[in-house]
Structures are given as C-alpha cells and as structure tokens.
Amino acid sequence: MNPPTVQIISECFIKPHYPVEEIKPPIHLATWDIAMLSVHYIQKGLLFIKPQITTNDQENPVKSLLNRLKESLSITLVHLYPLAGRFATLKQENPPFYSVYIDCNNSPGAKFIYATADLTISDILSPVDVPVVFQSFFDHHKAFDHDGHSMSLLSIQVTELIDGIFIGCSANHAVVDGTSFWYFWEILSNTFNAQEKNPVITRPPILKRWFPNGHGPHNLPFTHHDQFMSRFETPPLRERIFHFSPESIAKLKAKANSQSKTSKISSFQSVSALVWRCIIRSRRLPRDPETTCTLAANNRRRMDPPLPNEYFGNTVLTLNGKATVGELLDQGLGWAAWRLHEAVEGHSDAAVREWVEKWMENPVIYTRSGHNPYGLLLGSSPRFRMYENEFGMGKAVAIRSGYGNKFDGKVMFYPGYEGGGSMDLEITLPPETMAALETDVEFMDGLNGKC
Template sequence: MNPPIVQTISECFIKPQFQTEEIKPPIQLAAWDLCMLSVHYIQKGLLFNKPQTTTNDQENPVKSLITRLKDSLSLTLVHFYPLSGRLATLKQENPPSHSVYIDCNDSPGAKFIYAIANLTISDILSPVDVPVVVQSFFDHDRAINHDGHSMSLLSIQVTELIDGIFIGFSANHAVIDGFSYWQFLRILSNTFGAQEKNPGIPRPPILKRWFPNGHGHIHNLPFSHHDQFISRFEAPPLRERIFHFSSESIAKLKAKANSQSKSSKISSFQSISALVWRCVIRARRLPRDPETTCIITANNRSRMDPPLPNEYFGNSVIRLIGKASVGQLLDHELGWAAWRLHEAVEGHSDAAVREWVEKWMEDPVIYTRGPALYNPYGLLMGSLMRFGIYENEFGMGKAVAIRSGYANKFDGKVTFYPGCEGGGSMDLEITLPPETMAALESDGEFMDGLNGNF
C-alpha cells in the first residue's frame, strides 16, 4: 500500500498565552451564528515559496517558521480567545429547547498541525483543475460547525512541500464569518511580523454578539435533539477551476454591463457575477420556465443603523438574491442580469437586516442542503475581495496563490478572490459537475468576458 501523499508529522493544541477574566462567562451566539450550525467550517489557505536557509543561518527555516507561528497564535488568541474554545449546549425537555454557546474554559485550545507532502508548487498550480490533494492541506475535513462541541473551533495546518509551504486555516463558521476570519488572519500575520514579543492591537475584535432591541441571547431553539437540525452532505463528483480576470477584462465587462443597462451604478463584482450566472445557467441546459437565482453573500456591518463596527467578531452576513426565469436570464443582455443583482444589493438596508433577524427569532431555521440555502437552478457567490488576503505573509513574502478545502463546495459555488498581481484583477473559484464545467469552458460569452474580447 502506498503511503498517503500528505503525512502528519506532529499536532498539538495552542491556548492563549495568558487568560483574562473575560473568558470565563459563556459567549452567546446570535441568529446569524446559530443558523450556520449545520454547514461546514470555513477552509481557506495560502501557498508560499519555501523559505531558504542562508549560508550564515543553518537553522531549519521551516522549524523556525512553525515555532514562531505557534508563538504568534498563542499571543493572538489572547484577543481572539473564542477561537480557543468549544461549543456547548444547554437543553431542556419540556418545552424542548436548545441553547448553544461558546465555552472557553474547558478546552485544550486551537489545534496546530505540521505535515509534509512530496509535492511541488507546480503540482498544485499547473493542472487545469484544482487537484483534490489540496483538500488534504486542511484539518476538519467534512466537519460541520456543530462538531465544534468536540472539535477545535480553529485548526491551522502547515504543510511543507518540496519547494513550498501551504498554511491551511479551518475555522468554525458558527463562530465567525469571512470578514472576521480574515480579520483574525491579518492580526496573526501582523503579530508574526512584529519586532516586539507582545505587540498591541490598535483595533481589537468586538466579541459581544449583537441582538435586536428587546431581545437577549437566543435560548429557545425549538429542538429536543440536535439530530433534528443537523444534516451532513457529501458532494457529487465536481470539477473546481480558478478563472483569472485581468483588471482590463473587468473594466471592459463593467463598461458593457453599465452601457446595456443605461447606468453607471453597476459594480465590477455585479458585472462578473451576472456573466457567470448567465453562462453557467446556459451550460446546464435547463428548461426555460424554472426560476433561477444568483445569491450574493453580503456583509451587514456597514448596512446597519447605527453601523456595526468592522471589528465585530462573529457572523453578520445575509444572502441577497437576484431572480429570473431561465428564459428571461438568457433572452436578455448581460446588463439586464447585472441590474437584477444591483437591485438586490440596493435593497440591503438596516430595515431588511432587522426584518430577517426578527423573522428568524420567531421561527428559527438552521441552514442545511435544503431550499432554505440552495436552489438547484441557482448559484451562490461569495466575495473575499476586500480582505487584503495577500497581505498575510508570515515572514515568507507574498503568497503565490490562495486555495480552499472541501468545505461548502457544491454545484454552482463561486468564490471571488483578489488576483495575486493586484491592480483590481480577480480570481474566481468555480465548482461545477464535469459536464457543466466542460460546457462553460466552451461558452463563447464566458470566454470573451474572461479575455476582454468585446
């Protein structure tokens, strides 16, 4: 039997370097957090060129990296201590209710793994599709957030390649959203790069959860057992590709969408989302009558009145939905589809956010693979464009690529990353069944948009 491509060398748990009184009370979860209990952890990672030993320094640079990263994690967890905890549940039988919270007192801490792989950077980046082995660069494979009762809420896996280093971060999505995820990584990277041993944080995370006026923490999830709201999902065979849009191509696409809609308000993100929406729906060869959706995951913080600070640590996202029948979407131009998405974004207001929370508290729903979250005729767009991903260097210089794990992959999942070269370029991670991906790759409108040929 051949040995596994990725081999674990060591693993341990990391606690905050020192504890404060603040960690003792339980951290209650908000509606935005609790609805995520049955979906996967967030799994994103950065691929770096391997640091080299100089003639004057014979210390193993990878060993030095791991030691320093552990120390930096311990310091960072002082401020982000919920990530060192575990989930816990209080429940009663009559009437049935669940209360899920974060317990930071009885936990071994965040998990840290060192692994090796007999692979090169080229093995990861050269294939047309993202290799399945990338999924092995992350811990908590296929874990759902409710598993955080027994699994660490944060796990960092450092995988040493022949000529590279991959750092994979797995974080519980009932504890943080993408905004908080990258806030934590930015502070961790800054702590790693600081000259002093205990650098301060100018804008620390705000750990107290937001609840609407008149409501305390949510203690009445109407379930007698977690099996009533937990659902696990195994994805069908899928292809995953990274499509690169240059800044020039994006500018042309945005100009086309605005010209066709007689507007100047459509953003680059809305223009590319509309292109992908139209072309994937065409590639699926669907009948004309069903309703298709393009769901955009949007940050609530700046949309609320008063706004939630950017440092709010937790989930604060909502799903905005553009809708059209298959026939409407394909019969109209790109600008028409982009305007549908623009209208959905414009409707993202304080009132809409509060209405969602109030309805959820009246009738709590835990997202699963059902229609509450996914439309089989739709797409789900996630954007990581504003998070300064490539600023997280960990002493190795700028990463050469970002990749994700198995988590939350399904037919029609699209994630936007900033392009490695910057300048407003974008990389789209698109996941589709093989036959749909093949049709997208030969779709004239998609390839023209990708290459800026109009």
C-alpha cells in the same frame, strides 16, 4: 501510480498566551451564528515559496516558522479567545430551553498541525483543475460547525512541500464569517511580523455578540441536534480557478453599465452577472423555471447604526437576483447585472432587521437538502486583504480552499495576485457543466477582455 499523500508529522493544541479574565462567561451565539450550525467549517489557505537555508549555521527555516507561528497564534488568541473554545449546549426541560454557546474555559485550545507532502508548487498549481490533494492541506475535513462541540473551533495546518509552504486554516463558520476569518489572519500575520513580543492591536476586536434590543440568548425550538443537523456528501465535481484581469473587468463593467444606461453597476455585479448567465446556459435548462443568483452579503455596514468591521462573529445573510432562464439568457449582461444591483440596493437595515425578527419567530438553520439546478451561490469577496498576510516568506503565490461548502454552482471570489482590482473566481461544477462553461463564448470573451 499512487496519488500523493499528506503525512501528519505532529499536532498539538494552542491556548491563549496568558489567561484572559473575560473568558469566564459563556459567549452565546447570535441569530446569524446559529443559522450556520449545519454547514461546513471555512477552509482557506495561502501558498508560499519555501524559505531556503543559506548557511550551515542557520536554523532550519521551517522549524523556525513553526515555532514563531505557534507563539504568534498563542498571542493572537489572547485577543480572539473564542477561537480557542468549544461549543456547549445548555438544555433544560422545565421550562423548555435549548441554547448553543461558546465555552472558553473547558477546551484544550486551537489545534496546530505540521504535515509534509512530496509535491512541488508546480505540481499543485499547474493542472487546469484544482487538485483534490488540496483537501488534505486542511484539518476538519468534512466537519460541520455543530461538531465544534467535540472538535476545535480553529485549526491551522502547515504543510511543507518540496519547495513551498501551505498554511491552511479551518475555522468554525458559526463563530466567524469571511470578514472575521480574514481579520483573524490579519492579526496573526501582524503579530508574527511584529518586533515586540506583545504588539498593540490597532483594530481591537468586538467580541460581544449582537442581539436585538430586549433580547438575549436565543431559546431554540429543539430538544436534540438531530432535529436540525443535515449532513451531505458532494458528488464528483470539477473545481477551477478563472483569472479576471483589471482590464477584462473594466470592459465588463463598461458593457453592463452601457447596456443598462447607468453608471451604478459595480465590477463585482458585472462579473457576477456574467457568471450567472454563463453557468445557467452551460446547464442547458428549460426556459420557463425561475433561476436565482444568490450573493452572500455582509450586514455590518448595512445596519443603522452600523456594526464595525471588527465585530467578531457572523453578520452574513443572502440576497437573490431572480429571473426565468429564458429572461436571463435573452436579455444582455447589463440586464442581469441590474437585477443583482437592485437586490444589493434593497438589502437595507430594515431588510436585515426584518430577517432577524422572522428568524426569532421561526429559527432557521441553513442546510443543503439537495441540488438546485437553477441556482448558484457566490461567496467570499475580492475586497478581503488575503495577500497582505505574510509570515516571513514574502507574498503568497496563491489562495486555495478545502472541501468545505463545495457544491454544484458554488463560486468563490478572491483578489487576484497582481492586485489592481483583479479577481480570481473559484468555480465548482459537475464535469459536463464545467466543460460547457470552458467553451462558452460569452464567458471566455469576458474572461479574456474581448466582450
């Protein structure tokens, strides 16, 4: 039997609804943006129950959805016009200068795709593992951020299923981080649902990039992008969604704080510590090497003065909890959670500015240069308001992602469908490691509230 395929029906480009005077100057990338040029686009989407035709006279609801979504995107791009641009590189030999920026004038706009798939919601949500077909629900498959020179910086693909609608968004990670990504969804959803044609944006975006005082566009020590681009293909992996209820999370948090004799350990740190311990155990590693649990941290509120949540760009840095394999497995959940808590507490304004200063002395562009069996990376956030984005179809029934930035040990945190502090964890591991995690007593007890 042939695997299900996704058929592209139509595609077009969407520009801002009306010209924006401010788009003429280039938007130069900040340190945190440039560091992302060699990673994949962010690919996240929402699955909805398909609206049905109730009378013979009613317009096809999918056609109506597509038209409204295109119009809403066009209006949204007036406010978030960098997403309608393309990258460009400014190079000169004497004196040497190399800089990447967003050109908002010479671009066909953001991409919009309509596709169909002969699948039901049950077909794609019932399997234990996330089906590979989800990767076809997103544009820019396997694209890297630097490809934004020739590809759109934003692409939305609407895939019509037999009984569902999946809206998949691929956004360039050198233009937005998770906070800005879901802020875009918020504006798009609010625009779609507004009664008026040009609704007021209650939280206007801040598009000007942040640079340290006295600094402007970064002069990078390169003459060609081959000097920093590093493409990679992931080996065969399994991907599963694990659901943590509010009750199971509360028990994990209570256990972690009790073992550490504190009340400072958060729910996120407690769940992260469980995942760290159990994945490392499932890998069956030697005891002496150091293992790391890397967290993606939003710098906006950590800076002094803080950047607003409406700052539209990247502010993400990573921080690490560290321990030898033996220490991690011999000590309890609370010990591991406290290591993560200390790493979070140490990520201050001074730490952020120190990273920026060192980066300007020696610019670093993130790459994945091989598998690290002793590490895992935790990204996204259960605090993002993903399920609050509705497009005339009610609340989404699931959140899923594409191929982008998946590797052994990648864990993504999403809010659970029922809310209340619940979490869904998207965990990506090789088949043999996933099988071990599925039978790990500590992990399954924590998942089921038996810790």
